Amino acid sequence: MEPLASKIRPKTLDEFVGQEHLTGAGKPLRVAIGKKELFSFILWGPPGSGKTTLARIYANAVGADFYELSAVDSGKEDIKKVVRLRQGFGGQVGLPLKEKPRVLFVDEIHRFNKAQQDFLLPFVERGDITLIGATTENPSFEIISPLLSRCRVFVLNEHSEGEMRLIIDRAYAAVQKNARPVRDKNAKRSGDASRISNGASEWLVRMANGDARQAITTLETTQALYGKISLENLKEAIQSKHLRYDKKGEEHYNTISAFIKSMRASQPDAALYYLARMVDAGEDPKFIARRMVIFASEDIGLAQPTALVVANAVFEAVNKIGYPEATINLAHGVAYLAQCKKDRRSYDAVFEALDDVKRFGNLPIPLHIRNAPTKLMKELKYGKGYKQYDKESYLPEKLKKKKYLKG
Numbered sequence: 001m002e003p004l005a006s007k008i009r010p011k012t013l014d015e016f017v018g019q020e021h022l023t024g025a026g027k028p029l030r031v032a033i034g035k036k037e038l039f040s041f042i043l044w045g046p047p048g049s050g051k052t053t054l055a056r057i058y059a060n061a062v063g064a065d066f067y068e069l070s071a072v073d074s075g076k077e078d079i080k081k082v083v084r085l086r087q088g089f090g091g092q093v094g095l096p097l098k099e100k101p102r103v104l105f106v107d108e109i110h111r112f113n114k115a116q117q118d119f120l121l122p123f124v125e126r127g128d129i130t131l132i133g134a135t136t137e138n139p140s141f142e143i144i145s146p147l148l149s150r151c152r153v154f155v156l157n158e159h160s161e162g163e164m165r166l167i168i169d170r171a172y173a174a175v176q177k178n179a180r181p182v183r184d185k186n187a188k189r190s191g192d193a194s195r196i197s198n199g200a201s202e203w204l205v206r207m208a209n210g211d212a213r214q215a216i217t218t219l220e221t222t223q224a225l226y227g228k229i230s231l232e233n234l235k236e237a238i239q240s241k242h243l244r245y246d247k248k249g250e251e252h253y254n255t256i257s258a259f260i261k262s263m264r265a266s267q268p269d270a271a272l273y274y275l276a277r278m279v280d281a282g283e284d285p286k287f288i289a290r291r292m293v294i295f296a297s298e299d300i301g302l303a304q305p306t307a308l309v310v311a312n313a314v315f316e317a318v319n320k321i322g323y324p325e326a327t328i329n330l331a332h333g334v335a336y337l338a339q340c341k342k343d344r345r346s347y348d349a350v351f352e353a354l355d356d357v358k359r360f361g362n363l364p365i366p367l368h369i370r371n372a373p374t375k376l377m378k379e380l381k382y383g384k385g386y387k388q389y390d391k392e393s394y395l396p397e398k399l400k401k402k403k404y405l406k407g
Contacts, residue, residue, distance in 0.1 A: 004220040005213050008174045009053050016057065017170075017212075018163040019050055019156055029054065029154065033061040038101055040124055040131040042109070042139050042148070045156025048211030051134035052107060054156075059103035064130065067104050071111035072282070072323055076119045079104070083128050102129045109133030110142035111284070113320050117144045124150055137284070158210025168204055171216040172196040175223045200231045207238065252283075260291065264299050268338035275334050285326045289315040292333055303343035310336050349404035356399060363396035 010016045013023050013030055022029045032039070043051040052068075059066040067082040082104050106112065112120070124131045124147065131151065135142060139153055159167065196204075196219075208215035222229050222237040255277055262270035278288055289311075296311035314333035318326040372383035393400050 003217070004171060004174060005216045008171060008216070010057065011060065013057060013061075016050065016053060017166055018159045019054070022154055022156070023054075028152075029058065033058060036062045038062055038064070038130050039152060040150055041152040041154055042133045042135060042143065043154050043156060044135050044137075044139055046136060046158050046210060048208070048213035048215075049156040049158060050212065051156060052105070055103070055105040055132040055134065058132065059105070062101065062103075064101040064103040067102060067129075069104065069106050071106055071108045071116075074106075075116060079116075079120055079123070083123050103132060104129045105132045105134070107134045108136070110135040110137040110139075110286075111322055113322055114144055115320065116322075117147050121147050121150075159212055160210075161205050164205045164208060164210065164212065164215060165201060167212045168196060168201055168215050168219070171219050172201075172229065175219055175229065196229060197231065200229060200234055203231055204234060207234075255281075256288075256291065259288075260295060263295060263334065263338040264342065266338055266340075266342070268335050271334050271338045272331060275330055279323075279327050279330070285318045285323060285330060286315070288330055289318045289333070292330075292337060295337060298347045299342050299344055300337065300340045301343045301346045303341035307337055307340050345405055345407060349406070353404050356402070360396075360398060363398050365396060366394060369394050 013033060016023055019029075021027060024030065031037075043054060045051055055068075056066060069078050069082070082102070106120075109117075120131070121144075123129050131147075133139075133143070133151065139148055143151075204215050204218060207218070218234060218237060219229060222233050225237055226233040255274055259271060259274035259278065262268075262274060275288065279285075293308070293311040293315055296307040300307040310333055314329050317329040321329065367381050368383060368385040370377070370382040372378045377383075395402055
């Protein structure tokens with residue numbers, strides 16, 4: 001059964017709600033669509049901000065065939081199927097068989113590892129496909145430079161409260177009319193049964209936090225479960241596990257906190273359980289692996305220096321492999337880190353030193369450990385009296401007796 005969010009998806013920019021800095025009169029996407037300009041771009045924005053919808057609108061407007069992949073479960077073979085290349089003369093790769101332009105939309109493109117992005121690059125470079133990538137992560141960090149340089153980047157914002165109310169009204173009306181689309185965004189809000197109550201609407205606006213898809217899905221789920229949309233029923237429906245794990249919400253932070261604290265307490269079973277919850281919810285594996293790299297130095301540190309090596313290896317494996325197999329690499333690393341002895345001395349030491357830097361500023365460095373590359377510096381006694389493996393403190397005079405690394 002087609003989800004409500006798909007049924008009522010806008011087909012044109014005039015139906016689209018929000019992102020006026022891109023879709024308004026004279027703004028980049030509207031101008032590009034009006035001119036039918038074909039170019040690759042990245043849509044960077046939070047969940048439910050309209051990335052997929054804008055990609056579909058663009059492809060339709062420029063008269064292109066639209067192909068959609070999710071980087072979570074796609075790879076090189078899927079890209080090949082979309083491109084459908086044929087061999088040219090001399091064994092060179094030729095142009096696509098069809099003359100009609102092809103738009104390849106890659107959702108969560110940040111989930112593609114470097115090798116997958118490298119594979120995609122020549123097709124974009126030659127114009128075999130026009131790429132539209134959607135990401136919730138900063139493209140500067142997640143997209144390889146050669147691919148990023150061939151794409152424009154459009155930044156999307158969370159929907160405003162006013163936009164969310166309009167989207168919720170539209171979705172509610174569609175639910176009441178057996179999910180028939182309500183496409184006129186300029187339609188006045190009516191006062192009859194086709195309008196959701198103010199209390200339910202305002203609660204849903206706050207809960208969705210700018211995520212249109214989450215608001216629409218919650219309405220659809222509530223209608224399916226209870227046959228009626230009310231404030232009480234909405235609150236009951238949101239208990240569904242698939243709606244509770246919001247990557248920007250409280251459950252996200254509660255879970256990652258429990259994950260870290262379980263490893264810190266040397267409880268591998270609890271750590272693996274919270275890892276499983278994050279994996280099941282579709283959490284970015286690189287986010288989890290990054291936290292493990294930090295944990296290896298922050299909590300294990302000097303007790304077992306190889307922990308950082310293992311954590312970095314997990315991050316590299318996750319970056320190269322991706323889901324679903326990366327789950328195994330994450331579990332391997334978590335089980336190891338959780339069982340390591342813990343030592344936070346290096347972590348505590350550097351932050352104590354930072355406090356002194358902020359408190360005292362740039363204290364004079366002792367002359368005998370200063371660099372002396374010139375005659376003048378030597379005359380000023382820079383480096384004079386320096387002895388290798390000296391037992392005397394090299395700290396500035398004011399901090400001579402300071403001990404940062406305890407024990």
